[in-house]
Amino acid sequence: MYLTQAIDELREKLIQYRLSGRKPFWASILKQLAKQDSLDGNHAETILEAIRAFLKPLDDKTIISLWRQTDTGMSDDSDDGSLFPDSCRMDPEMELLQELANLALEEAKASRG
Numbered sequence: 001m002y003l004t005q006a007i008d009e010l011r012e013k014l015i016q017y018r019l020s021g022r023k024p025f026w027a028s029i030l031k032q033l034a035k036q037d038s039l040d041g042n043h044a045e046t047i048l049e050a051i052r053a054f055l056k057p058l059d060d061k062t063i064i065s066l067w068r069q070t071d072t073g074m075s076d077d078s079d080d081g082s083l084f085p086d087s088c089r090m091d092p093e094m095e096l097l098q099e100l101a102n103l104a105l106e107e108a109k110a111s112r113g
Helices: 003-016 025-036 041-055 060-068 071-075 090-112
Strands: none
Touching: 003 025, 003 041, 003 090, 025 041, 025 090, 041 090, 060 071, 060 090, 071 090
16 A cells, blocks of 8 residues: 555545534635644544544554655665564654645645635
8 A cells, every 4th residue: 555545545534524423524624724724733633533543454564564655664774574563653644644734735725726
């Protein structure tokens, strides 16, 4: 799996996710970003929870593969067998959070015109 695939899948999940059963989450963050160019902590935490739920069922090999695509993973020349997959989860989490926030910001700016 590539990080770009994960971003696309997570974006789709966030588009379908509803706040309080009614408001579309992705539309809410786009609206907030269009207004103030930043996300509040609650929205960032919701995105992070979705990322963790997405990564949780992935096997160790996939987690390490995703980690290898992060800045930290690309610069590490350790053998995959010597890595601890649970320790490798944080970098993909943060990379995915950053990329989803960037994607949402781009979409919000495009909607402004």
